[in-house]
Amino acid sequence: MTDDTAARALCPMHQVTFPEAGPPRQATLATGTRVWLVTRYPDVRHVLMDPRFDRRSLYAEDAPRLLAVPNLLDDPDGLLNQDGPAHQRLRRTVQRAFTPRAIARWHPWVAQTVDALLDRFAEEPRPADIIEGFIRPLPVSVICRLMGLDHVDGERLRYWADHALSGGAHTAEQVRRAMTEFGEFGAALVAERRKAPGDDLVSELVAAGDAGGEIDDRQLVSLACGLVVAGHETTMTSLGNTVVYLLTDGRGSWAGLAGSEEAAAAAAEQLLRTVPLSEGRLLPGLIRRAVEDAEVGGVRIPAGSVVAVATNSANRDPDVYPRQEPGARDLFAPLPAPGVVFGAGPHHCLGAWLARMEITLALHRLAVRFPRLRAEFTPGTIDWREGQVTRSPLHLPVSW
Structure with a gap:
């Protein structure tokens, strides 16, 4: 561990500082690629909603390198990297399952999953690791039930997810090998659900894709694999970092989470805004490329430029959010x-409402069940999960 890594490990994610909101300015990625850094809230929304800034052109022959080691985000066939009509075709295939109304129907069984995990966690000898005992299995259980993957080895899914969003923890060959295996799993899953459809999201994707005739199997596999990863990675990371905050600097808010599910939902929005998933060391934000000259915040950004939309900075823009610090x-x-943690515009995260519901239920029922939950860790003793696009605690010992 380098001195830089050791110093970073002492800093919980809610204490990480980000570039201050200001006019668009030049910055450099870890690969040496120059980008325009967009940090102000209105400018961030402008770029994310303006079709002159797209994803597809990031994979053109003249596009600069964004990451040293490619990962699932670099799949040109993926939903994330499509724009315009092609993106809308793919998005329509899956978005019906992720509307607020559809998510509301899942509330009872997500709540049952939360309660069952908490029942089991309560039997653990103390101190108990809340990451392995609750935070990691919750989103995996939810996405597996949603996609009909209860029969799949959770450790295998974890392995693929870790490689899918690798940010240096694995070599390019290790990522390639893992993603090949993951793709083979996805292809077999699509074929299985086409032959014997069930009451699950993968079967719905296959049926919708086949009915429309505009989505091929390669894209269906990419969608299925992307949902597996996104369905648990973001929620797990957010919950882990949020619990660090709530059991340390935010301890005074714990009782309020138990008050009602509505109170926990409001808190979840604030926590999603202020407890980041990533430090931005590899990518300082959501990446787009200008397909023509455009003005953002009074600054001209030339065609061909790579733009990094710093949502963490925008979520702290003092002109929009006067009270920025969690403790204040x-x-x-x-x-x-x-x-804008879930983005904005055409690429707004499809799973945003599911993530909100899982985090809300997890925080509310955790606070109700364990009103005196306390940390058996300090910021300096947290073992961090690094080498990914995101950063989160590997283990968090707690007592009650």
């Missing part, structure tokens, strides 16, 4: 403007 705000106050 009312955790249960409504946001003055929607956060």
